[in-house]
Amino acid sequence: MIDSQTPARLACPILGLAIAAALAVPQSATAEFDETQVLIEINATDGDAGFHAKFDAGAWKEVRMNDPDGMKLLDEKAFANLRLQGLTENFFESAEPVCDPEDSEDDEPVVSLAEFISRFPAGDYTLFGKTNEGEHFAGDAELTYDLPAAPDIDDTDGAAFVDGDPVVIAWGPGEDLGEKCHDPDLIEAEIIADPAEVVVVGWEVVVEPADGDGIEPERVFSVQLPPGQTEVTVPAEFIETYIDVNDVEEFKFEVGAIEASGNQTFSEGEFCIVDEAGEECEEDED
Structure with missing residues (x-):
């Protein structure tokens, strides 16, 4: 019922809002x-x-x-x-x-x-x-704003693996969200949790060619791992197929830290396959 004291010019808008609200509720x-x-x-x-x-x-x-x-x-x-x-x-x-x-x-x-x-x-x-x-x-x-710290992938980023040797991607827990997105003010104001203190419940690793242009079909190696596992060996069949069929020697990978509600933070890197020990990956011209 509309209050008799409500001005007539407000009655219709109020009634309209009430109808709209009722329709919005499933x-x-x-x-x-x-x-x-x-x-x-x-x-x-x-x-x-x-x-x-x-x-x-x-x-x-x-x-x-x-x-x-x-x-x-x-x-x-x-x-x-x-x-x-x-x-x-x-x-x-x-x-x-x-x-x-x-x-x-x-x-x-x-x-x-x-x-x-x-x-x-x-x-x-x-x-x-x-x-x-x-x-x-x-x-x-x-x-939630429980954002896990970006994994530390320094041990693998830029690594050169000899053709035929195991390709092992290793990482460790990080401390922040990376220099580009990390915001200490949000942590200090307790708006988001300190990423270094967010518990990681799992990791995700994805590997694919560094340049997938012209590769068809482009296949991806992807795996999820428990929190205590901080390295993974990329299947030789995955690497060798790209080397033998597509002449691919450079790969990119990403490692993601996952927390309990599903929030995830990824770090990306690259590695290459070389013919002999001591060789290094080619520098990116960009």
Whole structure:
């Protein structure tokens, strides 16, 4: 009921807002998502940060995501035959603008870590969906600011391995988020956790050719490892296939530190394959 003391000129706007709010609230959910996750990924080498989300459920036709403040971030709908078929697992990554203005090229956008986390507040991100049968389902995923330190890959970055010898990528725990995204003020203000103190629950290692142009198909070696494992041997078959078939001798790799909620920080490096011991990798002309 509208208060009789409410001026007439305000009555319609207030009523309109009430109707809009009612329409924005989904009906009571009768099921939950099978999986929901939101996380922050930082590339310490490139100096950028991105927001990732993953959700999975039975065949659905509509999904909406709200941030902890109730702001709608995503409204996804299937149409035509895709709607009839239904969607299930979904994963997306935001764009990843650089953190440091000095790394910006051709006036590309710059988003500092402080600005990034102001866009994506910590807390529960809620998801609402509707199945093909009209059933409503819901879920939530917590975003934290526990950002793990970038792995220390100095022992492997730039290494030259003799053709036929084992290629072992080794790393150690880091101390910060890399010189491009690290922000001591955020740590001092206790907005984000000290990266050096964030517990790593796993590592991810990815290896691929340094230059994949013209290689088809381009294959990638990827593995996830427990926290106590800080080195991995790249399968000889993976390396030799590229050397024998594609004449590839330079590879790039990345090592990611993963914390409990899924946040991850990657360090990137390169290594090469040489014919004899003592040879070094060619310097990048860039």
